[in-house]
Amino acid sequence: MNKKDYLKNPVEHIGIKSFDSTKIINAMRKMSFSARDTAHAADLLGEMLNDAGCTIFLCIAGSTSAAGCMQIYADMVKYNMVDAVVATGATIVDMDFFEALGFEHYRGSPNVDDGQLRQLYIDRIYDTFIDEEQLQICDNTVKKIADSLEPRPYSSREFIREMGRFLVDNAKKRDSLVQAAYENDVPVFCPAFSDSSAGFGLVKHQLENPADHVSIDSVKDFRELTQIKINSPVSGLFMIGGGVPKNFVQDTVVCAEVLGKKVDMHKYAVQITVADVRDGACSSSTLAEARSWGKVAAGRNQMVYAEATSVLPLIISYAYHKKDWQNRKKHHWTKIFQ
Amino acid sequence: MNKKDYLKNPVEHIGIKSFDSTKIINAMRKMSFSARDTAHAADLLGEMLNDAGCTIFLCIAGSTSAAGCMQIYADMVKYNMVDAVVATGATIVDMDFFEALGFEHYRGSPNVDDGQLRQLYIDRIYDTFIDEEQLQICDNTVKKIADSLEPRPYSSREFIREMGRFLVDNAKKRDSLVQAAYENDVPVFCPAFSDSSAGFGLVKHQLENPADHVSIDSVKDFRELTQIKINSPVSGLFMIGGGVPKNFVQDTVVCAEVLGKKVDMHKYAVQITVADVRDGACSSSTLAEARSWGKVAAGRNQMVYAEATSVLPLIISYAYHKKDWQNRKKHHWTKIFQ
């Protein structure tokens, strides 16, 4: 097989408006196990949307954007369900920005010869394929953006905002998360920004500009994210996967305290994950455990044990059709940094 | 809290006709990860339904019947999607027959004081509660049925058929799997029948009738199930969970060989499970592994990694609305044993 044979069936991103999951969620609420947990997660998102002044943080780890959930995240921003995003670099750069540049992910298989893929410059994420040559164009676009900026330390949020600005004029695919966030004043943070396609571009940028260059200051990220929390009397977390985004956003409560500001714990928390609590890692730690750290309040949190592509579309389609977002005021958190 | 406070919110079983998952499954087919696996499982069930002469075995392990999927299984029989059932004793007796007698499961929580539940005679399955006193009535009903039968070894299928016959006159809830199977000549096998509420009733029956009593011969189960396989040029497996049912039905291919009959491997196989392949147990073993044993053919099988309550309703609602079952001939396998 040649490269084209592998890369012929693009992943198509599910649209939350294209079907209505209201009846399913309503039925799942009366069931048990993961079905009921899924309905409860949808209900908690509804409570967040209806809680006046509540800042909703969307946290994304893992590869669900490559796997067909990319439009969901962009729509959550567009339909005012999200006030700030904390994500892995891969989600924001390698997947979302990458598709905004006109590239695609492809439906593949986990049962393939990875040596052959390597020779063809095809990268694999479980059952999904990517053209590595296109990824390199993505790297270089990040470099070009860095080259165009004033040399100084930036938060990842500041840099991603420039990526959004770039897309306004240059996107081949409208409707990316990066662009929607830019246009809606929703800040996007990647606490480990270099750990992505952006890292390659920025390393190149720094090596070509050894004396004076853009750097990414993750401390500044933490300051800015905490500032949002300090300005939010009420907050909720909607998390896909765990990892650094989960820990980072939870820590804002503690960070505010460190800075002498008394803030409330995150009042709501939902996490969709397959991670297992018994390994003691943050990704898998329960939301009850987060309470001991003073990060997440008791009572309004739900772990949903599922691979997210199977339940997230149901939850967000439900939220879209329930329309709680329609009367919600916009936070425009980006503006506090201007 | 007293007993009534714990047992006030019954589990309501999701109806596959009450919503239409066609659009969701169609969208999931173009995604990746578990979403695409779910769509592929739905497509394979469709292929089984359209393959003239294919015998479809439904295998059920775990507690999904208690968790809101009970009506799905009954409807699969009613709408001619299933020709034989292989299940755990708990699924058939403690859950399905139990509710047919007029009892219910209740929505509870995993975070409770199990000592208190014990005192109140409430049994817990993860987040679901059962009134143990009602379970005892179920045990006794099984005993009464045994008392009424001619003393000799029975296959579990023969005995469950008597339970179905009993329900025709005595059911408080119509539409149980046991009754639907009886009425549609769909045989139901429990290879570990005593490992259930039925076990309690049968032990009592034997102790009261030490000389001459009903016994359950699991060898006969194996003979009968293999006979169905021998009569089926084509067969497919639709499995929720793994355990004994999965192994038992797969082994029929080998058993036929042992008996000198050359039969084809199961042509189709779907399994929905959260079990992990790396522990080497049968529940988690891949369908590829089953091929080495000569049990499952290559090419038309799919593992779906999910807790079944979250994806099974989507798959079966899709199958129901696609209507492939309408033109299917009925096998009436029960009749070959008469």
Added chain:
Amino acid sequence: MNKKDYLKNPVEHIGIKSFDSTKIINAMRKMSFSARDTAHAADLLGEMLNDAGCTIFLCIAGSTSAAGCMQIYADMVKYNMVDAVVATGATIVDMDFFEALGFEHYRGSPNVDDGQLRQLYIDRIYDTFIDEEQLQICDNTVKKIADSLEPRPYSSREFIREMGRFLVDNAKKRDSLVQAAYENDVPVFCPAFSDSSAGFGLVKHQLENPADHVSIDSVKDFRELTQIKINSPVSGLFMIGGGVPKNFVQDTVVCAEVLGKKVDMHKYAVQITVADVRDGACSSSTLAEARSWGKVAAGRNQMVYAEATSVLPLIISYAYHKKDWQNRKKHHWTKIFQ
């Protein structure tokens, strides 16, 4: 590759006397996560061994016998750490009895062409290979034993006892679990006995003797196992995997109650498993949940989240070297059935 190339490296069963894990377990007791759980499981086994009159039930599900733990189970019987065994048919017949007949399991790989294995009549369990032609000899041996017995319903325990008797004269490998259990009056139960190599042999036996034959009555298994529980003022469970064995042995407490005998819950319980509690199945259900059913007492139980081959050798080597078994009286439970 031909068959010999696949079947050249036999699995060698680890010996609990060949190394001393005392220091490791002592260190693990002061750690966290699975290390501490492992040490705690070893301590609970020690408590069971020191509790005068405590009946210890060993429950085995999964394929650890094929994977190098077979000698551990035989030694637990030999060194008086176990009073009754409840296991899957595969563990007892396909693995243990199979090797007693002189056959072996082979170290293989999960990354192979299962179609090729099929052609060579090699069966695969994850990364382990079996010669299917040898398995058929095992089936036939079971048939021969059945042919030699008086036709009537047997409990699996009665039948397995005959297999042990057969091995006394015919074993190629001494020291199997089946033979050790026979020689030490330790009863062995397989509640789903037909779901194994034995099933093939017994089906053949019944077909050749349609009028008068051996049958396996799993109700009798339940009666006998409950009788042991009724005679044990104190009892403990040591479980590898879950499945039918776990549920069956736990249910003896309830069964005793059904029979009008007031018995205590199982006082101790250890389970080594990788199953995940969130799917609501019995294999994964916590021992706390079992308390709500009145099966397992609070306080002295431990789930160890691990694939058993990695931690079981440490636990049993520790128990062997601690020598608590030396002063233990033997129960000889087999004798109550004679």
Added chain:
Amino acid sequence: MNKKDYLKNPVEHIGIKSFDSTKIINAMRKMSFSARDTAHAADLLGEMLNDAGCTIFLCIAGSTSAAGCMQIYADMVKYNMVDAVVATGATIVDMDFFEALGFEHYRGSPNVDDGQLRQLYIDRIYDTFIDEEQLQICDNTVKKIADSLEPRPYSSREFIREMGRFLVDNAKKRDSLVQAAYENDVPVFCPAFSDSSAGFGLVKHQLENPADHVSIDSVKDFRELTQIKINSPVSGLFMIGGGVPKNFVQDTVVCAEVLGKKVDMHKYAVQITVADVRDGACSSSTLAEARSWGKVAAGRNQMVYAEATSVLPLIISYAYHKKDWQNRKKHHWTKIFQ
């Protein structure tokens, strides 16, 4: 219970010299499932140690340092088994540096009232407790170090080196990973450094020094780590958990390519994890998948499916006693940055 009652049993870190796992690993090599995988991982580490010029990267995610494995990591550096470390901020700052300051972790339980813990300022990691007031001292120490440095962007490696220098004079507990790495010229990278106790200290530092301050440039981390890879003709990865460290170190191969340097893929790779491949996340992605990305070579890699506290001590004790590290030349990679 008051605070002292919760914090009375400190976690004691297992010593790889205090027991000898050679016999166990040798036995596990002839078994199957995770036992054999564990032995294979130990063998691959041996191969890395014996491959002249091979740079060994130790990657640590999750909380094993808090759970009793802290001394293992320090000893791997001390006994020349590791040439560079890539870890989460929590591992390096909240756990290792924290204990170097004289504090401890405590053995607790997952079944506690997290609200009560919150009131007492006790943080919980699954079954392990931490005194949050001591963590704040750790934060402040990081701040003091930052205050003492020339204001400019630092890589996390540069900053952690200053933490090591600080410990030489101020450590209450010798033998920390941070100090051992400093003394042995082993660079330590935290690609998401702010996502830890260090983040709190650095935020404070920046707020008190708004004009001129220390920042942490994760792009510089990536440049430096890639420089080590470029200077290493051969390299191997020994990974506990996944997350950002796993991805970051794997990406150095691609980053080198981006910079126009042709380097070989990582020749060896071991990962110990409980993550499940089917969720498509990096933590769980197989090493075969990494091959498609050109990151990890075929043939010499092993996933060990286990919670690390249970198998890591066996693997490293084996490596220690096999003494392959004795003849190994030291890389002193820190020196290339001076």
